[in-house]
Amino acid sequence: MVTLAEAAQPAGVSASTVSQVLSGKRSVSTTTRQRVEQSIREVGYHPNAGARALAGKRSNIIALMTPLRTDMYVPVMMEIAIAVTPTARTHGYDVLLLTGEEGPDAVRRVTGSGLADAMILMDVELEDERLPLLRDTDQPSVLIGLHADTTGLTCVDVDWSATGALCVEHLAGLGHRDIAVIGEAPAVHERHTGFAERTRDGLRSRARASGVRVLHRPCEGGYDARALTLARVFDERPGATGFVVRNESAVEPLLAPLRQQGRAAPEDVSVVAICPDQVAVQASVRPTSVAVPAQKMGRHAVEHLMAKLDARGSDEVVLPAPELTVRARSGPAPAAS
Template sequence: MSSRPVTLADVARHAGVSASTVSYALSGKRPILDETRGRVERAVRELGYHPNTSARALAGKRSHMVALVVPLNTDVYVPTMTEIAISVTVTARQHGYNILLMTNDEGPEEVRRIAAGGLADGVILMDIRVGDERIPALRAQGIPTVLIGWPDDPAGLSCVDHDFPTMGALCADHLADLGHRDIAFVGYARAVYERHAGYAVRTLHGFRERAERRGLRFVHRPCEGTYESTAGTVARILADRPDTTGFVVQNEGAIGPLLDLLRASGRTVPEDASVIAICPESLAEQYTPRLTAVTGPKRELGQVAFEQIMARITAATEGAQPEDELRLLVPDLVIRESTAPAPGRGARP
């Protein structure tokens, strides 16, 4: 039998609550339901838990701030990032924390400064890139860290993200099921792929893998998202692949221009060309026809990220090894009026 001391995380698992709830139940710093407090107290007795006094002293030195590093790249869709940041902030206030807002332009040196200077008890990073250079800097400092995104190596981290590969796969499957065989994927600007933004790279990978499995003929075209760049992208697609009847769009700026350009080319949506977007539901509902879309729960993303950072902060104050929690949030495919069976084909059963 293991001789390691019982930790607050052990109590949380035994009681079926979060580590932060156990901390509040024991400290009395926040009101807890009597039933929940009773479960925590029973778990404490049954496991023989004894709070770590040195950790409690460390807890008294908390800044009660969490640094949230948000992207300010011109190629990101600001409303989505804003909604995630608001969700993190609201959840933080519920835990008695404030948010220190940073931008990813400040890079590894700035996150090192935050970690070393005690300005924040933990860091939440957004816009994770493949081979993100900020992650080793935070690992070296040992500060509790949570990623909204998925790195190459998640060991020693907690991560939450939309399941972008599944988003891409859902788009390929939906169009294949409708009988489409020639598909165009209109993506973000080339610079997004060159900086290895995880949300773009992983979506394209999921789409490509599923499209190949379903025997689809497809082409990926990066797009700046302006009307002019979308016009050039669509013109090249239709010149090179005139039989294209299905369009997947992962670029919020390109959606409206694409619909206009298809109409201008004499293609009616969805009778002649089907369009499926990876975008927020609110955006999908704005267009005519309303867009079939794949989307993920942005508010839940922020809530889960902050719960994860609280668990890691609590473990650190207890002198315990935090558990790595890796979560991918399941996307939804909502079928609306912009997709239909391919011309001359029925939907596959």
């Protein structure tokens, strides 16, 4: 960790001058201030909140890192964040929300400054650049998501592989032999985001075991993009009768293009969505769905973090089994004509 004296050296000033620039308690010339600010940026100095407090005193702050990306379904991310905040308050902690896409830089800033006692990371990728930094620090942390290597980590997530498999199992059990998957935006897969990759792997694995064909197509947001994706699916697989929607924003908008294609649910096609229950029940045509328990994940992450802060917790991976709710939009595959 960079010290105050090390931050002062490139600027040619004393450590006390750097402190004065940071605190603003004393007047410092504009030229000196600019030199100090440049030096701070160059050496990566972060004021240590813990050092300004009494020895051994915690900040009682949890950092929640949740990049709000335009290619992801933000309501689910915020639902998790909203669950984290009141749960943390019941333990006497406030939440510092980091919403930028700074990645490792944000982790360095928080762990190096003593600004927070612990950290929760969301939007976890299979090869996440933030993880080596967390492993190199003693600061407690919990991931809402699953890294490719969970050694030395505490992770709270849905068993996405089992979720994908459950969708195929349901449709295959109804006689559907040709299934199309409307996936997340292409950028989500390009980043190898854990939940999207694991769901796709689970879908494909169970499809192979069940003798079912699966076509997976990523889908951008917007009505036109969804309609185009659906049209391409039917061009490639005109016999598709089962649909898995792994894109929360596409659950409701997918139904209108299906009707325009002359395919009614569940008479011609069956639809299974992977989404929060409220998304499924608020749709004009309620699909069968596998729930995304966003609030429960947020609460569990805080509870595991509190256990680690109190030296009660150990590294573990918590993956509740998925639950499928059958509704009217999935039914037997239509008889071949």
